[in-house]
Amino acid sequence: MRKYFGRKLIIYLLTFFLAVTIDWMIPRFMPGDPVQNMLARVSASTNATAMAQLYEYYSHLFGLDVPLWQQYLNFWKSLFQGDLGISVYLFPTPVAAVLKRAVPYDMALLLPAVLLGWYTGNKFGALAARSKWLDNTISPLSYIITATPYMWLGILLAWFFGIVLGVFPIAGAYSFRLSPTLSWTFIGDVLLHWLLPFVSIFIVEFGGWAIGMRNMIIYELESDYSHYLEALGASKKLIRRYAFNNGVLPQITGLALKLGVVVAGALVTEVVFSYPGIGYLLLAAIQNQDYFLIQGCFLFIIFGVLIANFGIDIVYVLVDPRTRRGMTGESA
Amino acid sequence: MSLQIENLTVHYQTLRGDVHALESSTFNVRDGEIMGLAGESGCGKTTLAHALIALAPPMKFVGGRVLLDGEEMPIWDTEKMNDFRFQKISIIPQYAMNAMNPIRKIGKMVEELLKSKKVNPKSVMADMNMKLDLVKLPHEVLGMYPIELSGGMKQRMVMVISTLLNPSLLIADEITSALDVASQKAVAEMLVMFRDQGCCKSAIVITHDISILYQIADTIMIMYAGQLAEKAATKTIINSPRHPYTKLLISSLPQIGVKYVENQLTGIPGKPPLLLHPPEGCCFRERCPVAFEQCSQVPPFIEIDKDHYVACWREVGSNA
Amino acid sequence: MKNQKKKNEFLYFALRNKKLLIGTSVILIFLVLAIIGPSLTKNEPFDYANPLGPQPPSSEYWFGTTFFGQDVFSQFVHGLRATFFVGAIGGGIGTLLGMLIGFVAGYRGGVVDEILNAITNIVLVIPTLAVLLIIAAYLEVRSIFTECIFIGLTAWPWVARAIRAQTFSLRTRDFVDLARMSGMKSSRIIFSEIAPNMMSYLLLAFILQFGGAILFAATLDFIGLGPTNAISLGLMMQYSVLWGALQLGTWWWFIPPGLAITLIVGALYSMNVGLDENFNPKLREL
Numbered sequence: 001m002r003k004y005f006g007r008k009l010i011i012y013l014l015t016f017f018l019a020v021t022i023d024w025m026i027p028r029f030m031p032g033d034p035v036q037n038m039l040a041r042v043s044a045s046t047n048a049t050a051m052a053q054l055y056e057y058y059s060h061l062f063g064l065d066v067p068l069w070q071q072y073l074n075f076w077k078s079l080f081q082g083d084l085g086i087s088v089y090l091f092p093t094p095v096a097a098v099l100k101r102a103v104p105y106d107m108a109l110l111l112p113a114v115l116l117g118w119y120t121g122n123k124f125g126a127l128a129a130r131s132k133w134l135d136n137t138i139s140p141l142s143y144i145i146t147a148t149p150y151m152w153l154g155i156l157l158a159w160f161f162g163i164v165l166g167v168f169p170i171a172g173a174y175s176f177r178l179s180p181t182l183s184w185t186f187i188g189d190v191l192l193h194w195l196l197p198f199v200s201i202f203i204v205e206f207g208g209w210a211i212g213m214r215n216m217i218i219y220e221l222e223s224d225y226s227h228y229l230e231a232l233g234a235s236k237k238l239i240r241r242y243a244f245n246n247g248v249l250p251q252i253t254g255l256a257l258k259l260g261v262v263v264a265g266a267l268v269t270e271v272v273f274s275y276p277g278i279g280y281l282l283l284a285a286i287q288n289q290d291y292f293l294i295q296g297c298f299l300f301i302i303f304g305v306l307i308a309n310f311g312i313d314i315v316y317v318l319v320d321p322r323t324r325r326g327m328t329g330e331s332a
Numbered sequence: 333m334s335l336q337i338e339n340l341t342v343h344y345q346t347l348r349g350d351v352h353a354l355e356s357s358t359f360n361v362r363d364g365e366i367m368g369l370a371g372e373s374g375c376g377k378t379t380l381a382h383a384l385i386a387l388a389p390p391m392k393f394v395g396g397r398v399l400l401d402g403e404e405m406p407i408w409d410t411e412k413m414n415d416f417r418f419q420k421i422s423i424i425p426q427y428a429m430n431a432m433n434p435i436r437k438i439g440k441m442v443e444e445l446l447k448s449k450k451v452n453p454k455s456v457m458a459d460m461n462m463k464l465d466l467v468k469l470p471h472e473v474l475g476m477y478p479i480e481l482s483g484g485m486k487q488r489m490v491m492v493i494s495t496l497l498n499p500s501l502l503i504a505d506e507i508t509s510a511l512d513v514a515s516q517k518a519v520a521e522m523l524v525m526f527r528d529q530g531c532c533k534s535a536i537v538i539t540h541d542i543s544i545l546y547q548i549a550d551t552i553m554i555m556y557a558g559q560l561a562e563k564a565a566t567k568t569i570i571n572s573p574r575h576p577y578t579k580l581l582i583s584s585l586p587q588i589g590v591k592y593v594e595n596q597l598t599g600i601p602g603k604p605p606l607l608l609h610p611p612e613g614c615c616f617r618e619r620c621p622v623a624f625e626q627c628s629q630v631p632p633f634i635e636i637d638k639d640h641y642v643a644c645w646r647e648v649g650s651n652a
Numbered sequence: 653m654k655n656q657k658k659k660n661e662f663l664y665f666a667l668r669n670k671k672l673l674i675g676t677s678v679i680l681i682f683l684v685l686a687i688i689g690p691s692l693t694k695n696e697p698f699d700y701a702n703p704l705g706p707q708p709p710s711s712e713y714w715f716g717t718t719f720f721g722q723d724v725f726s727q728f729v730h731g732l733r734a735t736f737f738v739g740a741i742g743g744g745i746g747t748l749l750g751m752l753i754g755f756v757a758g759y760r761g762g763v764v765d766e767i768l769n770a771i772t773n774i775v776l777v778i779p780t781l782a783v784l785l786i787i788a789a790y791l792e793v794r795s796i797f798t799e800c801i802f803i804g805l806t807a808w809p810w811v812a813r814a815i816r817a818q819t820f821s822l823r824t825r826d827f828v829d830l831a832r833m834s835g836m837k838s839s840r841i842i843f844s845e846i847a848p849n850m851m852s853y854l855l856l857a858f859i860l861q862f863g864g865a866i867l868f869a870a871t872l873d874f875i876g877l878g879p880t881n882a883i884s885l886g887l888m889m890q891y892s893v894l895w896g897a898l899q900l901g902t903w904w905w906f907i908p909p910g911l912a913i914t915l916i917v918g919a920l921y922s923m924n925v926g927l928d929e930n931f932n933p934k935l936r937e938l
Binding site: 224233242246 | 423448477
Binding site: 011012014015018019022023143144146147148149150151152155156158159162163164170257259260263264265267268271272282283286287294297298301302305306309 | 770773774776777778779780781782783785786863867868870871874875876886889892893897898899901903906907909910911913914915916917918920921922925
């Protein structure tokens with residue numbers, strides 16, 4: 001088991017290192033000068049010397065006036081201090097603060113949608129695998145759902161429930177006329193705004209996992225241990241239960257692999273609903289050429305995905321006894 | 333009588349038609365008898381075993397009766413058969429090494445299996461421990477996962493599980509095929525021990541290795557292309573077989589100590605017929621050295637001597 | 653004689669497989685539409701054809717017009733072409749790259765395998781959209797082909813994994829050992845013994861990549877990182893949302909593109925399952 005985790009940790013550390021480097025590198029090697037852009041937007045002064053002074057001041061402030069390699073080291077240093085720089089787009093708010101505001105919305109959207117989608121999708125897939133009738137109705141539907149682009153489902157839901165029926169709001173995390181308080185109206189309003197984006201992501205996740213689980217169960221029902229239990233006359237319930245327990249394992253690793261896709265899906269959904277999560281923020285940062293915010297968002301996403309991966313790896317070890325005992329016994 | 337089979341016919345459904353895998357088989361197995369079931373690949377022995385315990389598509393029940401201890405077994409009805417499985421009839425499968433759920437501790441799996449059959453696990457505990465001792469497995473094995481056992485250990489564990497409820501009939505499907513010679517001996521001896529200790533009343537041992545059967549079987553039944561050829565006491569089959577196929581089969585067995593240069597290995601020329609459209613009459617006709625016109629009709633499987641059954645027109649006359 | 657029988661058996665099951673039939677038909681319909689569609693309309697996608705602005709579908713404008721009075725049908729069929737192009741090329745690049753890496757890793761084993769495996773895992777873990785966002789955002793001009801390359805460069809790990817696993821299992825099969833023992837050259841073994849067995853996997857992998865590429869392209873297009881000088885189904889959706897289609901209720905602008913993508917990708921998945929059943933006799937329903 002130590003070997004298992006050791007390997008995984010190395011990969012994650014490597015990935016993190018690579019990601020941070022890419023993160024730092026790309027904005028700096030792309031055309032465009034962030035300080036210039038920022039100055040161009042904020043000030044209207046045509047005084048050349050004043051502009052030059054401002055430019056120097058901000059370059060220093062952002063740490064852009066030192067040689068590249070020093071910038072790189074500084075970057076790592078401030079990373080460990082939790083300092084992600086100052087946002088250019090939302091100057092003078094520090095990036096960390098901007099991120100902190102956006103994170104709860106992402107968590108509120110992603111965690112329930114992914115976890116619930118995974119759980120119910122698997123349960124449903126298992127059901128479909130044993131009932132021919134259910135299989136013929138649910139499976140084609142699930143394939144269509146998985147084929148649906150996240151954003152289109154979001155648009156459909158927004159249009160139908162938001163505009164046509166007028167039941168749900170389709171922009172923001174809460175109504176603009178309200179300010180955050182711990183009142184029922186506010187919480188209700190937040191939930192109202194949250195529901196459509198959540199459902200949008202949930203449905204697509206559900207479809208995908210249902211199909212996957214159904215196929216896994218069918219595969220497990222053909223295994224030797226299933227046949228043996230049948231030959232010994234075990235109850236169908238027991239056979240199904242074993243098939244499910246075995247079939248759910250690859251679904252767990254599958255979840256780790258799908259995280260990248262889910263993040264992308266959440267991003268577009270946030271765009272459709274103008275929901276102020278990290279994805280939405282990232283887009284705004286790119287459009288406004290805010291170096292530091294881009295870096296911050298990107299880092300946060302990478303970090304989140306790596307942690308989630310690691311968490312899933314831990315869960316997997318707890319659930320599959322074979323990884324604990326290692327392949328030390330003969331298997332034939 | 334422990335097991336009575338009457339005119340059992342089972343076909344396999346394929347797109348191109350029915351494969352006549354088992355055709356009108358009639359035979360008995362007594363209490364306490366270990367019957368060896370031997371024949372070439374595709375002769376129908378595995379079909380027979382599976383038909384008795386788990387008849388499922390693409391297998392199709394066509395006709396016949398199966399009686400175990402005088403009670404009719406509804407092998408065509410999967411639901412009703414569940415009452416018989418494990419308690420009255422059990423199987424040690426060919427895939428015994430992979431037969432246990434890989435992510436469940438063995439003891440837990442057995443417990444859940446028993447509970448699902450409405451048997452109290454505690455009532456079988458003492459018996460289980462006794463059987464574990466019989467096969468020389470430590471009791472701790474119940475707390476382990478299948479992956480922690482070696483191949484031989486897994487096989488022995490499956491033998492214990494299959495006989496846990498002391499079934500009347502135990503079917504052993506190629507249990508020695510994947511083992512080395514020493515393990516083969518151990519497993520074969522265990523089987524006899526089980527029968528002697530009452531863990532099962534009678535057994536059908538399926539194999540293509542006749543030499544094993546010579547060691548442990550009381551009777552041997554030879555099958556060919558879905559039809560029964562001969563059934564007799566082991567010594568009779570080996571030393572004085574009557575069916576032409578059996579005679580050729582026995583004579584083609586290599587003997588230890590006899591070199592090829594001295595005595596060439598003989599086989600049986602030709603191939604078994606395809607059972608999609610089986611030939612009329614005796615299936616062995618084309619390869620039989622003593623076939624004649626009468627063979628175009630299916631020979632009856634009749635008793636020509638005490639407990640010696642043969643399906644051959646040549647032998648029918650000698651009974652008179 | 654035997655090969656003939658095998659091919660016939662394959663076709664026999666293939667033609668009877670509902671999923672395969674339905675999937676292929678849907679794809680063919682859209683393909684035909686993509687090919688002949690643009691010649692059915694006289695308007696270019698970005699022409700300001702209708703002075704009245706957004707209009708619902710009518711006999712003159714089959715899919716209605718956009719906020720700017722552009723012909724939605726024209727945008728649709730041109731967009732279909734782009735979508736198919738990206739799916740094929742992007743998916744193709746991903747499949748080829750994945751096949752190469754997976755195969756080398758599986759066949760060589762050892763250190764080469766460890767390194768390639770590590771690289772595959774790293775690329776798998778990184779949420780590639782985030783990387784692409786940053787890269788694509790800084791490119792002033794993006795063509796469809798650039799988008800294909802992006803997609804190919806990020807989609808290959810899935811294929812690599814599958815091909816690597818399959819290579820592993822094939823490598824130890826008897827017929828490969830036999831070929832090696834009879835002195836066949838390595839490259840010949842690869843081409844004549846291993847490759848044919850991989851064909852079915854590659855076909856399945858390509859179909860999935862095709863669908864995935866279409867979805868991913870739609871995502872990129874939607875958030876504004878699509879090609880800067882073309883029209884695609886994803887771009888249609890982006891424009892429609894950008895220009896208030898939701899509030900104005902111009903549903904004819906965003907429903908057709910999304911529906912088309914859903915149907916095409918769904919058909920591809922259906923083909924995939926159907927082919928899988930075909931290749932694997934155990935899954936066939938009698």
